[in-house]
Amino acid sequence: MIVSSDDDLTRLKEIGHICAVAVKTMAAALEPGITTRELDQIGRKVLEDAGAQSAPELCYQFPGATCISVNEEVAHGIPGDRKILAGDLVNIDVSGEKAGFFGDTGSSFIVPPVTPKLERLVRDGKRAMWVGINQVRTGQPMANIGNAIGTFARKNRYTLIQNLASHGIGHSLHEEPKELATWPDPDETRIMEEGLVFTVEPFLSIGGLWAEDGDDPWTLFSEPKAPTVQFEHTLVVTRNGPIILTLAD
Template sequence: MIVSSDEDLTKLKEVGRLCGLAVKTMAAALEPGITTAELDMIGRKVLEDAGARSAPELCYQFPGATCISVNEEVAHGIPGPRVIAAGDLVNIDVSAEKDGYFGDTGSSFIVPPVTPKIERLCRDGKRALWVGLNQIRTGQPLANIGNAIGKFAAKNRYTLITNLASHGVGRSLHEEPTELSTWPDPDETRIMEEGLVFTVEPFLSLGGHWAEDGDKDAWTLFSEPRAPTVQFEHTLVVTKNGPLILTMVE
């Protein structure tokens, strides 16, 4: 969507803040022994107490309020009886709707003890997100985002999952502009418009190139080849001064 009124921006900020708060609250509860279903209930309560609804449930009948992906799972992990263990790499992805507006955010976390390699991967996953965000400005090519993230990944000897793209968001969970590459894409020719709302969400990996279905369920995705992978995501509005990030919380 394109932000066209103060009401648009106010409503987008509110649902974005709730998504960020849900991730923060869930992350604070992340410890060995908690199940992904219990984590999901914490996120659900944050959203529902504020009058918001889970976007994956609302839009796609996803079997959970949030997506929680552990270790070998790259994205869209279903909350359930899986018990979080020390050393696990956990991705929490929260998207929600309130008053007809949508937000989407996610982060990866390590449950101590932390190995240096995975600690570096998480640190650089955040850096990759900000490398992309720093390319955002009205009138600039959307391709700048993927080109910058791709350069960062190559320089630091990482791979990127190249079939999980960023996307437009605002009046629905997934809308125009669709399939926003967070990797170099020579076919990307679109330009960032003032007020355009979308996500940036690179999947940085220690060897994975592709996300594929497993035999676990109809939702959970795994890297091919299997490799530790992190995702960090924000929803933003394009402005002439750079990105206005909607899903950041203190």
């Protein structure tokens, strides 16, 4: 999507804010003993109370309002009876739709007690996302995003999941530009246009290189098996840098 009016931007900010509040509210409820289904119901209520609906349900018939991935799960975890335990690494990914506009955001959290290794991974996962976001500007190569994140990962001795990409968004959940790499991709030759809407969502890992299917049609696991975090914002490209759409505050 290319933002063409103030109304477009207002509506994108509205659904982005709703998704961000859902993540924040779900994160505040994270504690040992809560199930991923109960956590999902909290996110669903935030969306529905704001007049929005779950994008993965709407677009793909996903069996839940939100994606909740725990420990060995990298992405697209299905809400269910799994109980959150102390020390778990939990990714919460919320995408929603309202009035024909879509937003998408996610963050990873650790349920205390926190080990130094995972604390550093979560901290650096957020830093990796911002390293990529800071490359966003009209007229710049899209490859700058993956190159910058790749440099950050190598410098700090991490790996990146290289088959879970960022994506265009706006009037649908996934649209052009599709498959926007958050790792160095020599084949990426596209240029960022003024008003273009897309996500930046690197998957930073301590050894994982790929996301592979599990036993159900949705949940993805790292290969090799390794702790992995994801942080994601939806943004708009401008000449002055990015406008972040998925802010809770």
